[in-house]
Amino acid sequence: MSFIIQLKYFFEKHGFHVSSRLADSLGMRANSVRLFFIYISFVTAGLWFGVYLTLAFWLRLKDLIRAKRTSVFDL
Template identity: 40%
Template sequence: MFQRIVTFFEQRSFGVSAYLANKLNMSTAKVRLFFIYSSFLAVGFPILFYILAAVVLDIRNYMKRIRLRVWE
């Protein structure tokens, strides 16, 4: 049951933790824990950063798809 819940959230996440983990050469679990713990300490500021990063990554992926369509 717990694994199904984890899989659900991993499939619907925006990939922010995975992107940052790859850029910083860390494990994804450590980045996720950092967001969780820091959101408790900073009263939600990391959640705003996460949402902003998700929007930026989504726009970035959209622009990559548009560029590929132009050159086809």
Template identity: 40%
Template sequence: MKRLQYFIESQAFGVCAMLGEKLGIASSSIRLSFIYISFFTLGSPIILYFIMAFWMNVSKHLRRERSTVWDL
């Protein structure tokens, strides 16, 4: 069950898992509250989710170190 959950999180940008690790809260409760908030606000938190996913992707690429300038 944990492998399936990890696979789904890694394919869905991992925003809830990252927030859970940073805040010390279970990612399942963050995911559930995100779903409830999305229903009550007619989906506007989805924009926030995509912005956070984009930022995580950019920061992952910025942290990657190259050995020389000529490596592409």
């Protein structure tokens, strides 16, 4: 088999087993644990996008408050 297929089987065997073991230790279904990880990844990605938008708005507001003056006589 090629190296990529062996690598794929390795990750499928060991990577997907994590949620199954976690679900068994918590007494839940593995499907619920996988959905939780999917939802939490979307929440964290959305959280940082919200922080980015807030900072962009804050910088824009700062630029509007401090108007750039070209000379001393513009006061």
